[in-house]
Amino acid sequence: MAYPNPYPAQPYPSASAPMPAVPSAVIGPQFCAPYPVDLAVVKKVMTISDNFVVTDVNGNIVFKVKGSLATLRDRRVLLDAAGNPLVTLRRKIMTAHDRWQAFRGESTDAKDLIFTLKRSSLIQFKTKLHVFLANNTKEDVCDFKVKGSWLERSCVVYAGESNNIVAQVKRSPLFK
Incomplete structure (x- = not known):
C-alpha cells in the first residue's frame, strides 16, 4: 500500500539550505509522507536469490526488491x-569508493540516472555514504549523507552536509 502525498512535489534545496517542512521526492511524490511511516524488511531464508519485500505495520507489501547472488554484476531492482x-x-x-548508481x-x-552513492572513505568502521543526485555532476558537496551501522541495523539519512534528518532506519525492538 502506497501512502499518498497530500503535498505537491517540491524542488530539492541546495545542501546549504535548510530542509523544507514538506518532504521532497527523489523517486516519486507518492512515496513521500509528512509523518513517520513504520516499514519492515522481510527476507526469505535459504534462497539462492537476494529477493525480499518491505511491508507496512499491517503486513501489506509496500515494496519488493529483486536481486541475484549468482551474477557477475551486482544489481537490484526496487519494485512497487x-x-x-x-x-x-x-x-x-x-x-x-564502492560506488552504486540508481536508474529509473x-x-x-x-x-535515466537518478543518483550515485559512494562510500565517503575507503576504510570505515561505521558506514558513511554520500549520495549525489544526477544533476550534481561535480560531486563536491553531497545531496544526502547516510550514516549507520550494519551491526546495529540502523542508519540516518541527512540532507547534504547538514544535520537535518530526512529518513531514519532502526532495528525493530521485536528483533533485538
Whole structure:
C-alpha cells in the first residue's frame, strides 16, 4: 500500500539550505509522507536469490526488491507493491569508493540516472555514504549523507552536509 502525498512535489534545496517542512521526492511524490511511516524488511531464508519485500505495520507489501547472488554484476531492482519497476541499483565495478548508481525503472542508461552513492572513505568502521543526485555532476558537496551501522541495523539519512534528518532506519525492538 502506497501512502499518498497530500503535498505537491517540491524542488530539492541546495545542501546549504535548510530542509523544507514538506518532504521532497527523489523517486516519486507518492512515496513521500509528512509523518513517520513504520516499514519492515522481510527476507526469505535459504534462497539462492537476494529477493525480499518491505511491508507496512499491517503486513501489506509496500515494496519488493529483486536481486541475484549468482551474477557477475551486482544489481537490484526496487519494485512497487504491484511489481512495477521503480529503480534499478547497479554497483560499478572497479571503483575505489564502492560506488552504486540508481536508474529509473529497469534502465541502466545514463539518461535515466537518478543518483550515485559512494562510500565517503575507503576504510570505515561505521558506514558513511554520500549520495549525489544526477544533476550534481561535480560531486563536491553531497545531496544526502547516510550514516549507520550494519551491526546495529540502523542508519540516518541527512540532507547534504547538514544535520537535518530526512529518513531514519532502526532495528525493530521485536528483533533485538
